Amino acid sequence: MESVYLLVPVSVVLVFGIAGAFWWSVRSGQFDDLEGPGFKVLMEDDEAPKGKLAEQEEKKEKI
DSSP states (O other): OHHHHHHHHHHHHHHHHHHHHHHHHHHTTTTSOSSHHHHHHHSOOSSOOOOHHHHHHHHHHHO
C-alpha cells in the first residue's frame, strides 16, 4: 500500500510531462505537413546538385 503513495504522484507527473511534450510539438509545427516530406523524396529535381569538380570545369570552360 505504501508503494501506491509513490506510484500515483509519479504517474500523474509522467502524464503531465507527456501532455506537455505533445502540446509543445503541436505548437511548434511538428504535425503541420505529414505527407509532404514523403512526396518530396519521390519528386525529381529539375537540376542535379553540382559538385566542386563540375563547378571547376565550368569555370575553365568560361575562361
